[in-house]
Amino acid sequence: MSSSSVAPPAKPPMRDALVAAAFRLFLERGYEQTTVDDIVALAGVGRRSFFRYFPSKEDVVFPDHEGCLADMTAFLAAGDPECEPVRRVCDAARLVLRMYAENPTFSVQRYRLTKQVPGLRAYELSVVWRYERALAEYLRGRYAGRPDGTLRADVVAAAVVAAHNNALRSWLRSDGRIDADETVGHALGYVQAAFGTTAAGPAAGPASAALFGGPVEHPDDVVVLVSRRDAPLWRVVQEIETAFGRA
Amino acid sequence: MSSSSVAPPAKPPMRDALVAAAFRLFLERGYEQTTVDDIVALAGVGRRSFFRYFPSKEDVVFPDHEGCLADMTAFLAAGDPECEPVRRVCDAARLVLRMYAENPTFSVQRYRLTKQVPGLRAYELSVVWRYERALAEYLRGRYAGRPDGTLRADVVAAAVVAAHNNALRSWLRSDGRIDADETVGHALGYVQAAFGTTAAGPAAGPASAALFGGPVEHPDDVVVLVSRRDAPLWRVVQEIETAFGRA
Numbered sequence: 001m002s003s004s005s006v007a008p009p010a011k012p013p014m015r016d017a018l019v020a021a022a023f024r025l026f027l028e029r030g031y032e033q034t035t036v037d038d039i040v041a042l043a044g045v046g047r048r049s050f051f052r053y054f055p056s057k058e059d060v061v062f063p064d065h066e067g068c069l070a071d072m073t074a075f076l077a078a079g080d081p082e083c084e085p086v087r088r089v090c091d092a093a094r095l096v097l098r099m100y101a102e103n104p105t106f107s108v109q110r111y112r113l114t115k116q117v118p119g120l121r122a123y124e125l126s127v128v129w130r131y132e133r134a135l136a137e138y139l140r141g142r143y144a145g146r147p148d149g150t151l152r153a154d155v156v157a158a159a160v161v162a163a164h165n166n167a168l169r170s171w172l173r174s175d176g177r178i179d180a181d182e183t184v185g186h187a188l189g190y191v192q193a194a195f196g197t198t199a200a201g202p203a204a205g206p207a208s209a210a211l212f213g214g215p216v217e218h219p220d221d222v223v224v225l226v227s228r229r230d231a232p233l234w235r236v237v238q239e240i241e242t243a244f245g246r247a
Numbered sequence: 248m249s250s251s252s253v254a255p256p257a258k259p260p261m262r263d264a265l266v267a268a269a270f271r272l273f274l275e276r277g278y279e280q281t282t283v284d285d286i287v288a289l290a291g292v293g294r295r296s297f298f299r300y301f302p303s304k305e306d307v308v309f310p311d312h313e314g315c316l317a318d319m320t321a322f323l324a325a326g327d328p329e330c331e332p333v334r335r336v337c338d339a340a341r342l343v344l345r346m347y348a349e350n351p352t353f354s355v356q357r358y359r360l361t362k363q364v365p366g367l368r369a370y371e372l373s374v375v376w377r378y379e380r381a382l383a384e385y386l387r388g389r390y391a392g393r394p395d396g397t398l399r400a401d402v403v404a405a406a407v408v409a410a411h412n413n414a415l416r417s418w419l420r421s422d423g424r425i426d427a428d429e430t431v432g433h434a435l436g437y438v439q440a441a442f443g444t445t446a447a448g449p450a451a452g453p454a455s456a457a458l459f460g461g462p463v464e465h466p467d468d469v470v471v472l473v474s475r476r477d478a479p480l481w482r483v484v485q486e487i488e489t490a491f492g493r494a
Binding site: 126129165167 | 369372373376395397398399401402404405406408409410412413414434437438441442
């Protein structure tokens with residue numbers, strides 16, 4: 001970070017202390033066996049302080065999602081209107097994995113906790129749904145007026161969230177050891193290849209148009225070739241040359 | 248239906264009576280203002296009868312999902328192992344919309360109720376998640392051993408559910424007037440075009456596993472190659488040869 005950059009506003013230390021106290025107790029005693037009173041006693045603050053930061057005990061388990069949702073929404077709103085929409089939502093999803101990766105120990109502990117407590121699973125589903133809605137709302141704006149614009153927006157948003165969550169689980173199961181950015185990039189690449197578009201306009205998207213056909217042009221100088229294995233090799237090479245503009 | 252077909256087991260009339268009583272009260276007084284005691288009083292049965300059929304008040308709002316989930320799981324398990332997996336999960340999703348369409352008045356009433364009560368939204372998310380897991384589990388089995396099998400399974404399942412839900416909302420907003428089967432067929436067609444395959448064999452699908460990488464082997468003798476346009480041509484040809492098993 002350059003010296004001229006402005007530091008983000010510091011998180012209130014009391015909020016951090018409450019999260020730390022809560023997780024210490026959750027891990028020692030279990031989530032259900034820990035009350036808000038236990039948490040505030042350990043953190044050395046009053047109940048009202050807890051509820052100033054967290055509407056409920058569940059919220060202290062996911063202390064960073066509100067901020068991350070706000071960051072994601074701002075990121076999407078700030079996008080160049082020319083930028084390719086699927087790429088933009090993929091980049092927005094990367095912000096979420098980055099939030100997890102900033103604190104691997106905490107993220108892995110929470111993952112284990114969430115798997116054990118059904119109430120937290122339900123809470124997590126509602127958080128995931130909010131991320132998905134944020135991505136879908138952005139895409140609906142970008143696809144407004146197109147045929148099947150809301151369908152496309154909803155499907156792409158769901159696919160991006162599923163790819164992100166697949167990568168997130170792989171990363172959490174590795175105890176945060178594998179490279180988070182690379183893992184999520186690989187997973188999101190799968191969605192981009194299915195639905196992404198070129199700068200010039202809508203793309204391969206559903207790629208079936210090119211089924212057993214020639215090459216499909218993809219964004220940013222990517223070429224996709226689909227061929228039957230039993231096609232003559234000389235014909236495949238010829239198609240590649242054409243696609244690469246070198247014939 | 249042929250005369251030789253066996254009728255499905257009839258639903259217990261008491262269960263139906265409880266659902267009818269519950270919805271009459273939810274619509275008259277509101278969901279939060281209705282207690283289980285109110286419901287059993289109107290239905291003329293005891294509290295124990297209610298809890299024999301429904302674990303909680305929320306469950307009476309969605310009385311058919313357990314049965315539909317069981318039907319969907321059985322449908323997937325009974326599939327010909329040769330059938331194309333994406334088509335199969337799309338057909339499984341159609342079963343869900345058919346359940347809604349069997350009783351349009353009830354489905355539309357519930358839709359309005361669910362939009363008003365946050366607790367029911369959360370319940371609905373957990374139901375949607377169970378459908379998505381059922382589809383993903385099936386696809387994980389079908390894609391087992393393939394590169395990125397779980398990624399592909401999770402993304403396709405999420406896309407199918409999103410397309411289904413987009414169609415379901417359109418149908419509910421039309422007060423059940425538009426053709427349910429046609430609406431969901433159109434939405435699922437979008438997903439099949441992106442990920443599915445033709446009758447002749449599997450298609451381009453998303454090629455991204457290999458985004459900027461080498462060739463991806465696809466089922467049934469289809470090869471997908473994704474490459475940067477500026478990649479050296481000799482390397483691309485080398486990769487093609489390897490993929491075609493002719494190097």
